[in-house]
Amino acid sequence: xxxxxxxxxxxxxxxxxxxxxxTYQTSGFNGLFWYQQHAGEAPxxxxxxxxxxxxxxxxxxxxxxxxxxYSYLLLKELQMKDSASYLCAVRDSNYQLIWGAGTKxxxxx
Amino acid sequence: xxxxxxxPSWVICKSGTxxxxxxxxxxxxxxxxxxxxxxxxQSLMLMATSNEGSKATYEQGVExxxxxxxxxxxxxxxxxxxxxHPEDSSFYICSPVAGGVSGANVLTFGAGSRLTVL
Numbered sequence: 001x002x003x004x005x006x007x008x009x010x011x012x013x014x015x016x017x018x019x020x021x022x023t024y025q026t027s028g029f030n031g032l033f034w035y036q037q038h039a040g041e042a043p044x045x046x047x048x049x050x051x052x053x054x055x056x057x058x059x060x061x062x063x064x065x066x067x068x069x070y071s072y073l074l075l076k077e078l079q080m081k082d083s084a085s086y087l088c089a090v091r092d093s094n095y096q097l098i099w100g101a102g103t104k105x106x107x108x109x
Numbered sequence: 110x111x112x113x114x115x116x117p118s119w120v121i122c123k124s125g126t127x128x129x130x131x132x133x134x135x136x137x138x139x140x141x142x143x144x145x146x147x148x149x150x151q152s153l154m155l156m157a158t159s160n161e162g163s164k165a166t167y168e169q170g171v172e173x174x175x176x177x178x179x180x181x182x183x184x185x186x187x188x189x190x191x192x193x194h195p196e197d198s199s200f201y202i203c204s205p206v207a208g209g210v211s212g213a214n215v216l217t218f219g220a221g222s223r224l225t226v227l
Contacts, residue, residue, distance in 0.1 A: 031214060042202050042218040043153070050214070087152060097216075101152040
């Protein structure tokens with residue numbers, strides 16, 4: 001079967017750095033997405049990785065290792081508004097999106 | 110670009126009634142539309158995929174006669190929850206895609222519709 005694993009919940013301190021991991025087992029691979037979702041709102045796009053390596057975009061970076069079936073989202077200089085759920089999604093060989101259950105990130109002052 | 114309008118943002122209805130949710134792509138043509146639902150503290154669950162002018166393809170466990178999807182134009186798709194029951198209470202989100210799924214490296218979502226069935 002296909003599945004994506006993410007930690008259920010993480011806690012971090014304002015101003016710090018946090019890394020949210022995502023491991024996946026899918027039938028093929030055609031890209032990995034990270035989305036941020038605040039409670040009661042739709043997901044908003046953060047990053048897309050299709051090649052191995054690190055993609056940096058401001059305070060957020062995303063890393064992919066296809067051979068390991070592994071990605072992480074790195075958030076720097078955490079702000080209170082970063083408290084949200086972070087969703088990892090992988091597109092398989094049939095271009096079907098497989099979604100992780102999301103990681104709830106709690107930022108403390 | 111990629112502006113999506115989804116209405117209503119929230120709706121409360123009585124058990125047994127039907128509710129229609131609209132999703133419009135305002136500045137692009139959506140050849141494919143994904144409809145998701147999300148229960149509290151859970152991730153997105155794909156309900157169905159529709160291509161403009163074709164019948165929707167439903168995921169296993171999703172009743173096609175209960176969740177009617179219409180994708181009659183490239184800018185509008187509707188999801189109708191027929192004879193809604195309390196267990197249908199959820200957050201419904203549309204995701205229109207332009208130009209074929211394979212080329213999309215940014216997926217756009219509507220703002221979501223929170224349905225509460227009393």
